[in-house]
Amino acid sequence: xxxxxxxxxxxxxxxxxxxxxIGMIRxxxxxxxxxxxxxxxxxxxxxxxxxxxxxxxxxxxxxxxxVIFLFVLLTAPVSAHLIGRASYFMGVKLWDKSVMxxxxxxxxxxxHVLKSxxxxxxxxxxxxxxxxxxxxxxxxxxxxxx
Amino acid sequence: xxxxxxxxYVILPVLAFSILLIFYRFFRGPSIADKVIALxxxxxxxxxxxxxxxxxxxxxxxxxxxxxxALIAFLSTVAFSYYIEKxxxxx
Numbered sequence: 543x544x545x546x547x548x549x550x551x552x553x554x555x556x557x558x559x560x561x562x563x564i565g566m567i568r569x570x571x572x573x574x575x576x577x578x579x580x581x582x583x584x585x586x587x588x589x590x591x592x593x594x595x596x597x598x599x600x601x602x603x604x605x606x607x608x609v610i611f612l613f614v615l616l617t618a619p620v621s622a623h624l625i626g627r628a629s630y631f632m633g634v635k636l637w638d639k640s641v642m643x644x645x646x647x648x649x650x651x652x653x654h655v656l657k658s659x660x661x662x663x664x665x666x667x668x669x670x671x672x673x674x675x676x677x678x679x680x681x682x683x684x685x686x687x688x
Numbered sequence: 689x690x691x692x693x694x695x696x697y698v699i700l701p702v703l704a705f706s707i708l709l710i711f712y713r714f715f716r717g718p719s720i721a722d723k724v725i726a727l728x729x730x731x732x733x734x735x736x737x738x739x740x741x742x743x744x745x746x747x748x749x750x751x752x753x754x755x756x757x758a759l760i761a762f763l764s765t766v767a768f769s770y771y772i773e774k775x776x777x778x779x
Contacts, residue, residue, distance in 0.1 A: 545691050552695065552740065556702050559733055563706030566713045566729060572721050575713075579725050583732045590736040594743050594751070603748040606755065610735065613758045621728060621765035628769040629721035654773070 548593045555589030558582050571637035572629050580622045584614055695744050703737050724768045731761035 562582035569575045588611045595607040631654065636643055647660040710733065714726035735754045742750040 548691060548743075549694060552699055552743075555736065556699050556740075559736055560702055560706045562729060563709035563733070566710050566726060572719060572725070575722060575725050579729045579732070583729055587732055587736045587739075590739045591754075594739040594748075597743045598748050600748065603751060606748070606751040607739070610751065610755050610758055613755070613762075614732065614735070617758070617762040618732075621762055621769070624766055624769040625721055625724055625728075625772075628773040629719065631773055632719065632721065634719050634721055 544596055544599070548597050551589050551593035551596070555586045555593065558586030558589065562586060571640065572634045573626060573636065576622045576626050576629075580618045584618050587611070587614055692744055695740060699740055700737070700744075703733065703740065707733055707737075720772060724765060724772075727768075728761055728765050731757055731764075735761075 559582070562578050565578035565582065566575055569578055591607040591611045595604040598604070630645065630649060645656070648657050649655075650657060707730065710726050710729050714723055714730065717723045717726055735757055738750050738754040738757070742748055
């Protein structure tokens with residue numbers, strides 16, 4: 543009985559890790575790749591660790607597997623946030639089909655402070671290629687050029 | 689087909705193939721952030737491979753290595769992002 547559960551869990555975990563690897567290749571954007579690493583890989587590794595805990599059926603191995611899974615679960619979002627913030631400061635381009643950039647003009651390049659409103663001081667905020675919001679923003683584009 | 693055969697001939701090759709796919713992004717990645725993410729995902733997949741490998745060989749001692757790898761993955765990603773951000777800061 544436990545063999546069937548182990549086979550199911552291990553197959554699902556491997557499929558999720560394979561999906562994460564394919565997403566790493568196919569995703570068009572750094573930020574989307576960060577999303578792949580946090581979600582799919584965490585779930586896949588968690589399933590693999592759970593199957594190993596069921597196989598050994600032992601308190602020490604189970605506690606080790608649970609501790610590793612808890613650690614991965616806690617640290618994956620933190621590291622994804624940090625590397626996403628750093629790549630936004632680096633000026634990594636968004637995908638050209640992405641709908642909106644909420645942080646446009648709010649992160650200050652010199653002080654690395656997030657402001658709550660758009661501050662269009664030239665040379666101070668992080669510049670990205672702006673996706674098309676509509677006609678309203680064309681005036682802002684002209685101000686940025688000046 | 690026993691559990692060991694299934695793991696050895698199906699699961700481990702699929703995991704190795706996904707490691708290869710991630711390595712492609714690790715070498716090709718356009719920016720350095722992509723490479724750091726790929727490194728993080730490589731280590732996370734390595735933890736999964738270690739868990740599967742401990743089932744095949746019946747030794748639970750390998751899980752200690754997986755714990756240390758999880759620690760190192762988090763520390764390296766934090767350090768990389770800290771220094772990437774610091775490098776681009778204008779004085």
